[in-house]
Amino acid sequence: MAQQIADRRDIDFVLHEQLQIESLFKHARYQDLNRKSADMVVTEARRFGLKEILPTYGEGDREGVGYEDGQVKVPSCFYGPYKHYVDGEWIAMEEDPEVGGQGLPQVIAQAAREYIVGANFAFAAFGILSHGTGKMIELFGTDLQKKLFLKKVYSGEWAGTMLLTEPEAGSDVGALTTTARKNDDGTYSLTGNKIFITCGDHDVTENIIHPVLARIEGAPAGTKGISIFLVPKFWVHDDGSLGERNDIVCTGIEEKMGIHGSPTCSMAMGSRGTCRGMLLGEANRGMAIMFHMMNEARLGVGQQGYLHGSSAYLHAAEYAKQRVQGRDIAAARTPDATGVPIIRHPDVRRQLMRMKALVDGMRSFTFYVAYLFDLEATATDATEKDRFQGLIEYLTPVVKAYCSDRGMEICDLAMNVFGGYGYTREYPVEQLMRDCKIATIYEGTNSIQAMDLLGRKLGLKKGEVFMQLLREIRQTIQTAEKIPGLQPLCGRLDQLLNRYGETAVFLGKRAMSPNVKAAFVQAYPFLDVTGDIVMAWMLLWRAAVAQPKLAALLDGAEDPAARIAANKDAAFYDGQIKAATYFIHSQLPVTEGKINGILEGEAAAVLDAAEKSFGG
């Protein structure tokens, strides 16, 4: 079976036909870029992903991570490609070349990462964490910290991590107990234990810079008293040379369901009393610093989730064309009818169509959010900047949770298409499904995302950000309404937007009332509905771009179906109309049902006595 990650034609469609990212190249920051150079980046990432990273996917999973005598051992096939990950400057593509980046817009980096993250997330994570560490240093580090660490971590020569979680502090980060005491030389001594730390230790790089959340002795309880420290595995002297091994060690690794090539480490700091760190930014500002990183990190996890779905879908589509089983239902009464590829069966088609619509919609959604970052960064008008920032804030929990949950759903559907073979290790879908799940859990579980959407984002600027989102969607509807054939889709989405507005008002009021639990028991359904609406928006937008191009390609055709079958572009554009039609007419009525469920106001699960109803 051909190895599959992501559909290049579709990536180009979103970049150049839907979002028309060329407008960014007019900005001074990107003046050296043009469509050709942007496409070359994606082409090279595709080559790197398919040829060098993808072969590590199954192998890394089978070999897994080892832990012996306190040393973490990553899959041996990772070392070679990691060198090229660094040499190719893939780790911090969107950062300034002066600090080790390629100076690309986020949206192009996002497109390139489809092939890097999509090829093997367990491998890509080494770079993703380094990039995140670098970003915090760039934004909040002292000149010395930048001099010592920035280029090293942005390039990937040294790795980064993120140490938040403790046994008693998972979703509730404010409960952490790791402490820091100031030393006479201005450094801090840290003591504590962290768990579940991705890439917490390894020998892929010669040094690791750990950002650690901890509380300075005497600081306030809860999130207000949290600071962030840079704790190098090997101390780095002011001249950049490596010093002694720091007292931060991996005490074990997790045995887990998926991402077997990724070390998930328990970390002990200060067991010998000599774990040294440097304060990053101001004391007690650790959570604020983390929040600066959060939106990009959550977009990344959403992308991670949906890319597992993208790969699973492409494998399923190819398999469905090859696997012969059963006769065509339309020829059921024909005695000599022979077996057909399973793609001919309506229920297989239904599943493929759902996968396609979700994958296409989520690619547009994730690229759109990445593009908002670029628009925000390049906007000169303060109102425009605010508009983009608001949309990023509102959509971030949705992109993280919806794309990871739908990624899982797609893996499940793909496994169905493979039948029993899908459940075996002979095909990659079972691994994709195992690997995908974590995206729904870390970087804030999807339940926490839903609470963020309802509790913080819905009321942003007294609901103005929410209203802005509705205006953006309505603008697409207005454009699409003028295109022949799309009016019924527009009407359906427009009608649902009104119901969505009602739902927001209903839950918003409840969230402010003493009945707050009855609001938050519907937080996840509200996020889910939001995701469905965003999908419908993205798919309608795609259809509005595709329909005129399809019409031009079919101009004068005596047999449009034959022309579509014979012309790749026509088939591609036709696929956009079909995906939008499927989603808006089949999914939105279900979404309306979900809305009705929310508006019923039912809250049995959170009634005081209900706790006794669960379990034995």
Ligand SMILES: Cc1cc2nc3c(=O)[nH]c(=O)nc-3n(C[C@H](O)[C@H](O)[C@H](O)COP(=O)(O)OP(=O)(O)OC[C@H]3O[C@@H](n4cnc5c(N)ncnc54)[C@H](O)[C@@H]3O)c2cc1C
């Ligand atoms: C493979 C892997 C890699 C990881 N990598 C890292 C890493 O690099 N760095 C790091 O710091 N952490 C990492 N984590 C930790 C991860 O971020 C946490 O597991 C996650 O935040 C959830 O915390 P928890 O496991 O303690 O679950 P809990 O917080 O105990 O949550 C259990 C359940 O209760 C729900 N819940 C909890 N509080 C609330 C609430 N207030 N309202 C509604 N529901 C709630 C949750 O949604 C969840 O369903 C990783 C975890 C794994 C498994």
